[in-house]
Amino acid sequence: MYQVLYCLTDQHDWRLVALGGAVCLLASAAAISLFHRARAARGGARVSWVALDAVVAGSGIWATHFIAMQAYGPGAGGAYNIPLTVLSLIFAIAVTFIGLSISVSVTRAGLVALGGAVVGGGVAAMHYTGMMALEIPAHIGWATGTVTVSIVLGIVLGSFALVVAGRRDSLAGALGATVLLTLAIVSHHFTAMGAVELRPDPAVVISGLSIPPASLSILTASAAAAIIAIALAAALLDRRAKGELGRQQVVLDTALENMSQGLCMFDADGKIQLFNERYAAMLGRTDIPLAGRLLVDVLREEQAKGQWQGDAGEFFARLVADAREGRTTSQVVTRFGRSIRVVNQPMQGGGWVATFEDITEWLEAQAKISHMARHDALTNLPNRVLFHEQLEQGLRRAKSGDQLAVLCLDLDHFKDINDSLGHPIGDALLKEVGRRLKATVGASDTVARLGGDEFAVVQIGRSEEAAARALAGRLVEVISAPYEIDDHQIVIGVSIGISLSPQDSDNPDELLKNADLALYRAKADGRGTYRFFETGMDARAQARRLLEMDLRAALLRDEFEAYYQPIRDVASGRVVAFEALLRWNHPQRGLIAPINFIPVAEETGLIVQLGEFVLRSACSDAATWPDDVDVAVNLSPVQFKSPNLIASVTDALAASGLAARRLELEITESVLLQNSEATLTTLHELRAMGVRISLDDFGTGYSSLSYLRSFPFDKIKIDRSFVSELATREDSMAIIRAVTGLGRSLGIVTTAEGVENDAQLELLRREGCTQAQGYLFSKPRPASDVALMLNRPRLRVSA
Numbered sequence: 001m002y003q004v005l006y007c008l009t010d011q012h013d014w015r016l017v018a019l020g021g022a023v024c025l026l027a028s029a030a031a032i033s034l035f036h037r038a039r040a041a042r043g044g045a046r047v048s049w050v051a052l053d054a055v056v057a058g059s060g061i062w063a064t065h066f067i068a069m070q071a072y073g074p075g076a077g078g079a080y081n082i083p084l085t086v087l088s089l090i091f092a093i094a095v096t097f098i099g100l101s102i103s104v105s106v107t108r109a110g111l112v113a114l115g116g117a118v119v120g121g122g123v124a125a126m127h128y129t130g131m132m133a134l135e136i137p138a139h140i141g142w143a144t145g146t147v148t149v150s151i152v153l154g155i156v157l158g159s160f161a162l163v164v165a166g167r168r169d170s171l172a173g174a175l176g177a178t179v180l181l182t183l184a185i186v187s188h189h190f191t192a193m194g195a196v197e198l199r200p201d202p203a204v205v206i207s208g209l210s211i212p213p214a215s216l217s218i219l220t221a222s223a224a225a226a227i228i229a230i231a232l233a234a235a236l237l238d239r240r241a242k243g244e245l246g247r248q249q250v251v252l253d254t255a256l257e258n259m260s261q262g263l264c265m266f267d268a269d270g271k272i273q274l275f276n277e278r279y280a281a282m283l284g285r286t287d288i289p290l291a292g293r294l295l296v297d298v299l300r301e302e303q304a305k306g307q308w309q310g311d312a313g314e315f316f317a318r319l320v321a322d323a324r325e326g327r328t329t330s331q332v333v334t335r336f337g338r339s340i341r342v343v344n345q346p347m348q349g350g351g352w353v354a355t356f357e358d359i360t361e362w363l364e365a366q367a368k369i370s371h372m373a374r375h376d377a378l379t380n381l382p383n384r385v386l387f388h389e390q391l392e393q394g395l396r397r398a399k400s401g402d403q404l405a406v407l408c409l410d411l412d413h414f415k416d417i418n419d420s421l422g423h424p425i426g427d428a429l430l431k432e433v434g435r436r437l438k439a440t441v442g443a444s445d446t447v448a449r450l451g452g453d454e455f456a457v458v459q460i461g462r463s464e465e466a467a468a469r470a471l472a473g474r475l476v477e478v479i480s481a482p483y484e485i486d487d488h489q490i491v492i493g494v495s496i497g498i499s500l501s502p503q504d505s506d507n508p509d510e511l512l513k514n515a516d517l518a519l520y521r522a523k524a525d526g527r528g529t530y531r532f533f534e535t536g537m538d539a540r541a542q543a544r545r546l547l548e549m550d551l552r553a554a555l556l557r558d559e560f561e562a563y564y565q566p567i568r569d570v571a572s573g574r575v576v577a578f579e580a581l582l583r584w585n586h587p588q589r590g591l592i593a594p595i596n597f598i599p600v601a602e603e604t605g606l607i608v609q610l611g612e613f614v615l616r617s618a619c620s621d622a623a624t625w626p627d628d629v630d631v632a633v634n635l636s637p638v639q640f641k642s643p644n645l646i647a648s649v650t651d652a653l654a655a656s657g658l659a660a661r662r663l664e665l666e667i668t669e670s671v672l673l674q675n676s677e678a679t680l681t682t683l684h685e686l687r688a689m690g691v692r693i694s695l696d697d698f699g700t701g702y703s704s705l706s707y708l709r710s711f712p713f714d715k716i717k718i719d720r721s722f723v724s725e726l727a728t729r730e731d732s733m734a735i736i737r738a739v740t741g742l743g744r745s746l747g748i749v750t751t752a753e754g755v756e757n758d759a760q761l762e763l764l765r766r767e768g769c770t771q772a773q774g775y776l777f778s779k780p781r782p783a784s785d786v787a788l789m790l791n792r793p794r795l796r797v798s799a
């Protein structure tokens with residue numbers, strides 16, 4: 001130590017030492033700056049930066065050494081061997097290049113230090129080669145211990161210098177590293193110089209291949225100038241790079257702050273490295289310091305404020321572990337009433353980026369879409385899709401003991417309301433029906449609208465027939481109560497079909513189908529009622545479907561024919577008219593009576609075509625009869641719903657040339673039951689054409705008498721059930737008496753149907769009945785038999 005101090009103070013020119021130190025500091029600063037650039041670069045660019053760095057550092061070490069040697073008094077008389085001087089420069093640059101290459105490409109502090117040690121070794125290699133180049137008239141000896149210390153100093157301080165430089169690219173880091181590298185070079189040099197032991201020997205000859213100190217001064221000055229130039233260029237480049245970096249930073253900041261998502265970047269330890277304001281705002285972390293903090297500390301702080309629940313440590317550890325194992329995780333969390341989707345994406349080299357997206361509106365829209373897909377828009381009741389799911393769910397529960405009933409509901413003649421009062425009223429009615437249904441069923445039952453005027457109910461947990469029956473009865477009653485919609489009083493009935501689980505099936509589709517079949521039955525049985533599913537309904541429905549297909553084919557194949565039954569004047573016995581009765585000449589089944597196909601024809605609408613056929617046939621047949629013989633044709637209620645009725649009557653009359661007064665149309669009370677306003681208008685129009693209107697099957701309805709007031713009928717036809725019971729039931733006699741009396745006083749013709757014997761005819765004559773019709777005179781017969789029926793008073797031959 002003393003030796004080194006002595007060497008410094010007594011053997012060196014301080015001004016030159018200061019100059020060497022300055023050159024060394026400058027070169028170190030440039031070297032560290034270039035080291036940072038090299039670390040930031042990749043591939044070929046990095047190699048170039050390292051090479052430049054090695055040239056600057058190597059030249060700096062070399063220049064420092066030779067400037068310091070100028071300051072070394074004992075060496076003043078000597079010269080420098082050229083090859084060794086050059087070799088020392090090559091050593092300085094080459095070894096530094098190796099050391100820098102190591103430190104630049106690694107992150108582990110140990111390896112960075114190794115690179116620094118190599119650089120320190122380079123300083124020593126340069127120094128001792130440079131000393132070997134010194135040629136003075138003396139022998140140079142070395143104090144081994146001091147030599148070792150000088151090498152260790154260079155290596156250790158060199159390591160420190162690069163470790164500090166590698167830690168971070170900051171001004172403080174750069175300054176620290178510069179000082180350490182300068183110290184490494186300077187301390188090595190002067191310690192090594194302290195190890196020199198000169199033994200003067202004038203016999204030592206200076207070789208011819210040496211450079212005099214004056215020339216070396218020029219060389220070292222050039223090297224120093226080159227270093228300064230390179231240092232300036234590096235500083236400039238550094239500045240430009242920093243400027244570019246700054247601009248990129250601004251762009252990045254702008255992008256980050258204008259993102260609709262929140263973003264936060266964490267390092268491998270879970271420390272917050274970067275975040276945007278949206279992140280802080282979304283998670284309510286605007287008043288908490290975030291930058292550089294461990295996420296777990298932030299969470300704990302929030303927890304203390306009551307803004308975060310859970311085990312912060314465990315949550316944090318899981319996040320760090322997921323990132324370490326390269327797992328991308330995603331979850332939806334709720335913060336301040338908002339739903340936020342968080343995605344944690346691991347980064348290469350450790351750490352993760354978390355993005356936060358507010359998906360509240362998106363989730364709401366999703367929920368709305370899913371609601372719309374499973375609910376009916378008008379009534380907001382579950383639709384067929386959801387109903388099916390609920391039914392399945394109910395059945396699953398039923399399997400564990402509970403039982404259930406499916407009720408299918410259909411509003412009676414809803415189409416009439418829609419057609420006559422308009423769709424807005426129809427819609428309002430459906431809504432109200434839905435509301436009433438919901439209000440009537442039990443809390444655990446479900447109501448759905450399956451479409452149109454079809455509703456369904458699942459009664460859960462109570463499958464006994466009695467419970468389903470009670471509910472169905474209640475529903476019929478509740479739905480049938482009058483509705484007040486937009487100043488319209490509406491009355492509508494409902495038909496209900498019921499199937500039970502597990503009795504009828506435990507399969508949702510089958511239960512629905514069975515309830516539907518039962519509904520079909522309820523409708524066929526007169527509507528406004530409910531029916532339970534029974535085995536065999538399926539077969540009946542199947543038979544109906546076959547019949548429907550058969551009917552359509554029969555229409556095309558012309559298998560229908562009008563038969564005629566005479567109607568006689570009771571007083572004179574004269575045939576005054578014939579009633580047209582439809583028959584189906586089935587190729588396999590023979591002659592089929594209307595009771596077997598008219599209901600299906602009415603349900604399917606085929607009755608309109610059939611009715612037109614009968615009208616045409618009856619009119620053209622009647623046109624061939626005597627002028628005083630009329631023809632009566634039955635009209636179905638369904639035909640009154642068709643807008644073509646008036647036109648088809650007009651056409652039939654026109655085509656046949658039959659006088660309208662000879663045509664009699666028979667309608668039943670059920671025609672007047674439906675949309676009476678429109679029906680009455682049609683009836684009046686027909687009447688205005690000269691056609692006569694009869695009220696058929698009188699006495700079988702609920703308020704036959706009241707219908708007589710609603711329209712001025714030309715004829716009342718007393719139902720054959722009263723005639724057949726004339727002799728046995730007094731009330732039948734009383735009814736016939738009342739009807740004939742009523743007819744007389746109103747000036748309406750009365751016709752008794754189903755007269756089968758003389759006794760009945762005699763009683764009817766006594767009561768003043770105008771006309772009679774029945775097997776007593778003839779069964780319905782084909783048109784070809786009309787002449788026969790006109791000429792013979794009684795024709796018992798059956799048809």
Ligand SMILES: Nc1nc2c(ncn2[C@@H]2O[C@@H]3COP(=O)(O)O[C@H]4[C@@H](O)[C@H](n5cnc6c(=O)[nH]c(N)nc65)O[C@@H]4COP(=O)(O)O[C@H]3[C@H]2O)c(=O)[nH]1
Nearest residue numbers: 581582593594595614634635636754755756773774775780
């Ligand atoms: N037991 C008994 N029955 C008698 C007697 N006299 C007549 N009948 C039957 O009573 C029915 C009278 O016709 P309806 O009441 O209008 O009842 C008709 C009518 O409502 C309907 N119908 C028949 N043809 C047509 C048609 O062309 N169009 C429409 N819409 N309905 C028709 O089918 C019903 C049944 O017709 P049919 O089977 O031909 O039955 C006829 C006739 O054969 C009798 O003395 N004893």
